[in-house]
Amino acid sequence: MSRLIVVSNRVAPITEGEPTAGGLAAGVMDALRQKGGRWFGWSGNVVPDMVTPPLPVVEQRSGPISLYTTDLNQRDYDAYYKGFSNATLWPVFHYQTDLAHFDWAEFEGYRRVNRHFADSLQALMAPQDVVWVHDYHLLCLAEALRAQGARNRIGLFLHIPFPAPAVLMNIPAHAELMAAMCHYDLIGFQTESDRLAFADYVLREMGGEALPGGVLAVGGHAIRTGVYPIGVHVDMLRQEAAAAADSAQVQALRASLGGRALIMSVDRLDYSKGLPQRFTAYERFLADNPGWHRKVEFTQIAVPSRSDVHAYQEIRRELEGEAGRINGRFAELDWTPLRYLNRSFARRDLMPLYAAAQVGLVTPLRDGMNLVAKEFVAAQDPADPGVLVLSRFAGAARELDAALLINPHDEAGTAAALERALSMRLEERRERHAAMMAVMRHNSLERWRDRFECDLRNPASLEHGASAA
Ligand SMILES: O=P(O)(O)OC[C@H]1O[C@H](O[C@H]2O[C@H](CO)[C@@H](O)[C@H](O)[C@H]2O)[C@H](O)[C@@H](O)[C@@H]1O
Numbered sequence: 001m002s003r004l005i006v007v008s009n010r011v012a013p014i015t016e017g018e019p020t021a022g023g024l025a026a027g028v029m030d031a032l033r034q035k036g037g038r039w040f041g042w043s044g045n046v047v048p049d050m051v052t053p054p055l056p057v058v059e060q061r062s063g064p065i066s067l068y069t070t071d072l073n074q075r076d077y078d079a080y081y082k083g084f085s086n087a088t089l090w091p092v093f094h095y096q097t098d099l100a101h102f103d104w105a106e107f108e109g110y111r112r113v114n115r116h117f118a119d120s121l122q123a124l125m126a127p128q129d130v131v132w133v134h135d136y137h138l139l140c141l142a143e144a145l146r147a148q149g150a151r152n153r154i155g156l157f158l159h160i161p162f163p164a165p166a167v168l169m170n171i172p173a174h175a176e177l178m179a180a181m182c183h184y185d186l187i188g189f190q191t192e193s194d195r196l197a198f199a200d201y202v203l204r205e206m207g208g209e210a211l212p213g214g215v216l217a218v219g220g221h222a223i224r225t226g227v228y229p230i231g232v233h234v235d236m237l238r239q240e241a242a243a244a245a246d247s248a249q250v251q252a253l254r255a256s257l258g259g260r261a262l263i264m265s266v267d268r269l270d271y272s273k274g275l276p277q278r279f280t281a282y283e284r285f286l287a288d289n290p291g292w293h294r295k296v297e298f299t300q301i302a303v304p305s306r307s308d309v310h311a312y313q314e315i316r317r318e319l320e321g322e323a324g325r326i327n328g329r330f331a332e333l334d335w336t337p338l339r340y341l342n343r344s345f346a347r348r349d350l351m352p353l354y355a356a357a358q359v360g361l362v363t364p365l366r367d368g369m370n371l372v373a374k375e376f377v378a379a380q381d382p383a384d385p386g387v388l389v390l391s392r393f394a395g396a397a398r399e400l401d402a403a404l405l406i407n408p409h410d411e412a413g414t415a416a417a418l419e420r421a422l423s424m425r426l427e428e429r430r431e432r433h434a435a436m437m438a439v440m441r442h443n444s445l446e447r448w449r450d451r452f453e454c455d456l457r458n459p460a461s462l463e464h465g466a467s468a469a
């Protein structure tokens with residue numbers, strides 16, 4: 001069979017046990033570990049501008065995975081990653097247009113890096129290989145590969161939300177971007193709302209036509225669209241949680257809690273994750289529920305992310321102030337209500353921490369999926385599970401509707417959900433947990449990978465539409 005070539009901006013660290021920054025790398029690594037394949041992306045290194053493309057591609061092997069990485073020079077990094085990807089596409093696709101800026105030179109840099117990726121890929125691809133591209137950094141990659149003559153089947157999976165057309169059109173280059181995306185054979189989304197938003201633009205703004213089964217005909221191309229919610233390896237995560245249940249780290253946590261209930265959150269330090277709103281909702285919970293003082297602690301792990309982008313520096317400053325203010329208001333000599341950690345953990349070390357928590361608090365303002373929500377559920381002991389409090393604006397909420405769903409802008413509602421979660425009877429906790437586990441077992445990571453790969457490889461399913469979500 002032809003090989004699978006995976007392309008993404010971020011690749012997972014190949015060394016076992018290193019922290020994986022972000023759900024894309026964690027998900028793709030887990031998905032490739034079983035079947036193997038080639039994975040191409042940015043090394044994470046930035047080199048001076050005097051080093052000009054084509055930059056060398058370095059190969060590393062890890063079991064069945066061949067990892068190929070390349071550096072970016074400073075100019076390309078600034079325009080492509082820091083600029084158009086993370087200061088234009090990321091905020092607009094997460095509906096935070098107030099935080100977005102746009103610069104045609106950065107857009108040109110973004111297209112240039114997509115072309116460099118295409119150049120490097122040519123050496124790794126045979127004509128019969130299928131190419132699976134990931135995420136918003138590479139919306140123009142299929143167009144660049146086609147311009148070089150590639151006839152391979154090329155699919156894109158978008159890990160983040162796709163915005164409504166009126167929001168997308170805030171980007172002055174929206175027409176160029178959408179025209180480039182139409183060079184993919186298959187585009188996968190996390191939720192049906194994301195898919196519908198994309199189709200809406202194609203139909204209304206590009207004069208496209210909707211054919212049965214999620215196929216869109218536009219400008220002589222037929223693009224298949226489908227919904228492929230990314231999942232997790234439930235059993236592997238449960239094992240990770242159980243294996244380290246008595247680790248020194250967990251023992252230290254338990255000792256410091258001294259029997260108090262634990263509310264736990266883990267995020268990249270990103271404005272889309274709703275951390276300021278979460279902190280004030282916890283403050284409201286403490287103010288409304290003096291009976292819970294000294295009986296509960298909230299631990300927020302916030303991993304620094306994209307720290308050279310202005311909006312990320314701002315949110316970091318804001319949160320440091322908020323954490324200090326809330327502790328200043330409620331702390332006692334023997335009780336710190338909020339612990340705020342700015343560091344990353346290896347995922348296998350996070351799993352027993354989730355397991356030790358009574359409540360997982362996951363409240364993004366918008367999120368493509370949010371794998372932390374799924375990992376929290378997988379880590380729980382089915383006999384005595386903790387409760388997930390989840391934003392309705394996370395892609396995960398479409399599947400995990402047995403969580404306590406909240407609106408992160410509703411401080412009082414989130415505070416009330418926290419109280420409800422902490423007080424929930426065992427029977428209800430078990431029922432909710434079992435319902436979420438059943439969905440997660442069905443929509444597993446294997447299913448995500450297999451359905452996308454099968455739909456990408458199989459043009460025949462064009463007539464029948466993408467496989468059922
Ligand atoms: O690569 P970085 O700039 O350091 O950012 C980390 C990743 O963040 C985003 O993750 C998304 O993918 C997850 C898995 O599908 C999903 O659960 C989450 O909701 C998304 O935000 C980003 O999309 C990745 O490209 C980044 O690597």
Ligand SMILES: O=c1ccn([C@@H]2O[C@H](COP(=O)(O)OP(=O)(O)O)[C@@H](O)[C@H]2O)c(=O)[nH]1
Nearest residue numbers: 020022023024026268344345347370371372
């Ligand atoms: O210190 C950390 C914090 C997070 N993660 C992992 O990073 C991923 C975050 O993915 P998610 O989909 O929740 O959000 P993203 O960061 O991709 O937007 C999850 O697999 C986490 O377990 C990690 O390995 N170490």
